[in-house]
Amino acid sequence: MKMKWKAETQLITYAFIAALTFAACSEKETTPANNVNPDAANERVAETNALGLMSGNPVLPVPTADPDILYANGKYYIYPTATGPNASQFHAYSSTDLLNWTDEGIVLDLANVSWAHVDGWAPAVVARNGQYYFYFTAAKKVGVAVGSSPTGPFVDKGSALATGDGTDPIDPMVFVDTDGQAYMYWGNTTMNIQRLNNDMISLTGTRGHNKPSNYFEAPYVIKRNGIYYLMYSINHFGNDDYHVEYATSTNPMGPWTYKGRITSPRGAIKGPGHNAVIRKPGCSDEYLFVYHRRTSTNIHQRQTAIDRMFFDAAGNIMPVSITNSGVTQSGAGTPCYTSDPVPNGQYVIRSKMNTTSGAGLYVDIAGCAVDNADVRTWTRTNCNGQKWNLTYQGNGFYKIISELPNHKSLDLDACGIDRGANIHVWDVFANDCQLWRIEAAGDGWYRIMSKSSNNVLDIADGNPAPGADIRSWNWNGTDAQLWRFEAP
Incomplete structure (x- = not known):
């Protein structure tokens, strides 16, 4: 039976999430889920909330881990590690907009797999040949099942696809290159790389083991501008500093050049790792980063989250900001957001809101x-406190600096992760608190988004009176969040 929930008005509190029970994922994830009360889980569905036109994090209403993501037939699908008895039942979750998610039920049950019945971890799903191929770990072997839709039912091929080399051959990921050749990557500590035949259910060629510095598990590959990016997780999944790093290559089998770190713990949010990436459908260079994290001291109570992933001008992956607001609504008809839409220069920044008498607010x-x-907001003056110098940083973000003599930077107070964090001007620093993404919202109006939180500049409570506080808030598309850049 399918379950569906509507994203409401505010994030679920992490104190509540910490109380949830999760049947986790690998040796890594062997805690059984037999004692989870399905009725209680269903009741929690309505309590998972998004914020306005944002997904909120976590995006799923029950603890899940090791997510993969696919877009097909106008929907996003997330596939996490299995739940149920001995982690044996794989579910899929679908959404048309990233805000509302439907549990599509069990898409593969290890009870129907002849060669393994337990420890179903870290699936990966690929569409090809008019079919969907579901790669998964079971009993520390890699299997593949085939279905005619993203929700299956998936039917196992009847034997393991691979065991791999190394002591822990888990976490399969399949990448299809632009020339049509498919590759499978898998393994904890030892990384295995091998080509797949066109049938997608058998391997061919020599198995490679090229791996980058610090590699531990959960490989994930994308290709951008001719460069292969290999992302992977570091440390045991229960470590608070479980996180993602990456390396690049000009060959899908390596060798790999280590590049750096993508995620880090943030406050109460620990272990942001085991990721997947998807390019927003129809957009040339807009990427969504899907991963799990936790706020509980119980290492098996992980949560699936989505945040934006950006590249700088040199093609490096920028560190992903771990947020509570998540990502903006994405579905049919939603726009693609382009970098650098406003030329460098000096502007006054006008709100789409006016005072009750019709005067502009700046x-x-x-x-x-x-x-x-x-x-704050105020009606137009000639003071330099309303003049702002915008400088594009070559990475999708701007610095916004006051023209006043001390040239302070527009700043998100303490890089506040929650909506309502204060906006002020502060000494100039090289951190995410002072990086702003300007994205066109139509008719010459823009939203101004903090890199640190994914929240936007907002006039508190939509107050039209001059002097109203300007804060950060989740995107909801109201006039209080829309701005125009005018000549000073």
């Missing part, structure tokens, strides 16, 4: 204060 530093100070 981003303003109260009293033209030259030191660190809050920003």
Whole structure:
């Protein structure tokens, strides 16, 4: 039976999430789920909330781990590690917009797999040949099952696809190159790489073991501008600093050049790792980063989350900001967001809201204060506290610097992860608190998004009175969140 939930008005609290029970994923994830009360889990569905036109994090209403993501037939599908008795039942979750998710039920049950019945971990799903191929770990072997739709039912091929080399051949991922050749990557500590035949259910050629520095598990490959990016997780999944790093190559089998770190724990959020990546459908260079994380001291209570992933001008993956607001609505008709839509220069920043008498409202530093100070709305003045110098940083983000003598930067107070965090001007630093993405919202209006939180500049409570506080808030598309850049 399918379950569906609607994204409501605010994030679920992490204290509540910490109380949930999860049947986890690998040796790594062997805690059974026999004692999970399905009725209680169903009741939690309505309590998982998104924020306005944002997904919220976590995106799924029950603890899940090791997600893969696929887009097909106008829907996103997330496939996490199996739940049920001895982690034996794989589910799929679907969404048309990233805000509302439907549990499509069991798409593969290890009870129907002849060669393994337990420890179903870390699936990966690929569409090809008019079919869908479901790669999975079971009893520390890699299997493949085939179905005619993204929700299966998937039928196992009847034997393991691979065991791999190394002591822990888990976490399969399949990448199909632009020339049509498919590759499978898998393994904990030892990384296995091998070509797949066109049938997608058998391997061919020599198995490679090229791996980058620090490789531990959960390989994931994408290709961008002719470069292969291999992402992988570091440390045991129960470590608070379980995280993702990456390397690049000009060959899908390596060798790999180590590049750096993508995720880090943030406050109460630990272990952001085991990721997948998808390019937003119809968009040339907009990427979504899907991963699991936890806020509980119980290492098996992990949660699936989605955040944006950006590349800088040199093609490096920028560190992903771990957020509570998640990503904006994405589905049929939603726009693609392009980098650098506003030329560098000096502007006044006008709200789409006006005062009750029709006067314009502008981003303003109260009293033209030259030191660190809050920003607010105010009607138009000639003070330099309303003049802002925009400089594109070559990575999808801008610095927004005041023209006042001390040239303070527009800043998200303490890189606040939650909506409502204060916006002010502060000494200039090279951190995410002071990086802003400007994205066109139509008719000459823009939203101004913090890299640190994925939240946007917002006039508190939609207050039209001059002097209203400007804060960060989840995107909801109201006039209080839309801005225009005008000549000073």
